[in-house]
Amino acid sequence: MLPLVTKQLGLSVDNKQLLHNIWLELTDNHVTVIMGHNGAGKSILLRCMHGLIEPTEGTIHWAGCKASSIETRKKQAMVFQKPLMLNRSTSANIEYVLKLRDKSESLTQKYLQSAGLEHKADQPARSLSGGEQQRLAIARALACEPGVLFLDEPTANLDPGATLKVESQVISASQQTIKIVLVTHDIAQARRLADDVVFMSDGTVTEHSSAKTFFSQPASAEATSFMSAYIR
């Protein structure tokens, strides 16, 4: 799947420039965190990376293949802030995806265990707590065996305990060499998870640095101001 390369990526909708001049290269199988203020363009960039939105300028490729090509999209999965649960049991949510992908339903147990939900297998998925639903959404995404997992603010609605459980699921996925691209504006979470940080402001990327560099000394004025607002 890797590298992901964007060249001069831009997106205009109804004459409004939502993304502009984005040059990025994601090269390793670790956790990339995208940060920035509300409205910076993080979710839209994630959708472009996932091939859901075609850019109007520039290019975006995964290992040389267009992000929007069907073969590339099949190797990726995405989880949103508000998990979308099918109106059936916890285990049936996983079985549904396994069936779609022609995989054995006997794998259901493995994915339920990875989410710590084996004891909730028969419970209607929509009756699970917010944290449990998010872990199920991630387990269901992992059941697609993606090369890349996109997470758009997956813990924004969760308490600290539920957040940590989701994070450990994400870490374990990344240890299984699944590339993680995660959007968050939770700096503490970014510090816990990020190997590299992409910072966005006003529809563009102001810097892309290793986590170590970013958290010790962000290079762009926008990131410095974002970080200082949180410290105060």
Ligand SMILES: Nc1ncnc2c1ncn2[C@@H]1O[C@H](COP(=O)(O)OP(=O)(O)O)[C@@H](O)[C@H]1O
């Ligand atoms: N389909 C769309 N049409 C027009 N404007 C949009 C559309 N989707 C998002 N936007 C605008 O693009 C900007 C960036 O949105 P978004 O990527 O959701 O920000 P973030 O995820 O960083 O909070 C916002 O100003 C939003 O209103």
Ligand SMILES: [Mg+2]
């Ligand atoms: Mg967003």
